Amino acid sequence: xAGVTQTPRYLxxxxxxxxxxxxxxxxxxxxxxxxxxxxxxxxxxxxEYFSETQxxxxxxxxxxxxxxxxxxxxxxxxxxxxxxxxxLYLCASSLAFTSGHNxxxxxxxxxxxxx
Amino acid sequence: xxxVEQNPxxxxxxxxxxxxxxxxxxxxxxxxxxxxxxxxxxxESLFVLLSNxxxxxxxxxxxxxxxxxxxxxxxxxAAVHDLSATYFCAVDISKRADKxxxxxxxxxxxxx
Numbered sequence: 730x731a732g733v734t735q736t737p738r739y740l741x742x743x744x745x746x747x748x749x750x751x752x753x754x755x756x757x758x759x760x761x762x763x764x765x766x767x768x769x770x771x772x773x774x775x776x777e778y779f780s781e782t783q784x785x786x787x788x789x790x791x792x793x794x795x796x797x798x799x800x801x802x803x804x805x806x807x808x809x810x811x812x813x814x815x816x817l818y819l820c821a822s823s824l825a826f827t828s829g830h831n832x833x834x835x836x837x838x839x840x841x842x843x844x
Numbered sequence: 845x846x847x848v849e850q851n852p853x854x855x856x857x858x859x860x861x862x863x864x865x866x867x868x869x870x871x872x873x874x875x876x877x878x879x880x881x882x883x884x885x886x887x888e889s890l891f892v893l894l895s896n897x898x899x900x901x902x903x904x905x906x907x908x909x910x911x912x913x914x915x916x917x918x919x920x921x922a923a924v925h926d927l928s929a930t931y932f933c934a935v936d937i938s939k940r941a942d943k944x945x946x947x948x949x950x951x952x953x954x955x956x
Contacts (some may be wrong), residue, residue, distance in 0.1 A: 760940070760941075760942040762942050762943065762944075764944075764946075771946060771947075771948055771949060772932065772934075772946035772949075773946075774943055774944065774945065777942045777943055779942065784942065785938060785942060785943040819886060819887065821887075821944075823940070823941040823942055824941075825940040825941065825942045826940065826941075831892075831940065831941040832877060832889055832892045832941050833877075833889075833941050833942070833944060834889065835879075835886045835887040835888075835889075836886060837885070837886045838886050
């Protein structure tokens with residue numbers, strides 16, 4: 730079974746631009762979550778989508794948004810980029826069952842650098 | 845606000861020694877995960893702990909969960925260099941494994 734894939738793997742943008750990152754979950758997984766990892770703030774939850782609906786949201790400004798398509802693939806968008814948005818963005822997928830063994834599997838990440 | 849704290853933040857240990865990483869969290873949860881991250885890489889799942897008293901072991905690593913104390917531990921036995929990495933615990937507050945709150949991470953360095 731293929732794992733979680735993310736594209737692109739590396740991205741360089743300048744302040745004020747916007748960026749779109751893509752994530753394809755493991756086949757059969759309907760939940761996709763996004764996380765931001767920075768040296769200063771660590772790993773922080775951005776949001777989660779299930780069946781094309783945002784179910785959970787972290788404490789990030791509205792510049793950060795996402796969506797999920799009918800095939801469970803997800804995109805996240807960051808508008809008006811700031812230097813502090815430079816980070817590793819990780820996508821994770823899960824079956825999102827409420828009982829039994831359930832876990833998130835992470836993709837390789839997209840390394841975003843804002844200049 | 846949920847807080848997940850790990851200690852130590854940095855651990856330098858000699859090969860062959862034992863040590864424990866602690867993960868304390870501030871809300872009730874009976875689901876906790878441990879991940880490993882190598883430099884520049886993504887997160888690799890190590891353990892899934894789904895109930896109070898759960899204990900899982902894989903090789904030189906053993907993880908346990910005490911939900912009453914809101915504490916999980918990751919014990920390293922006879923460390924080897926290949927275990928050098930950053931280890932994260934993560935609390936599942938949704939119980940669906942779709943929203944994890946991560947600890948600060950423990951950077952482990954094992955030297956000869």
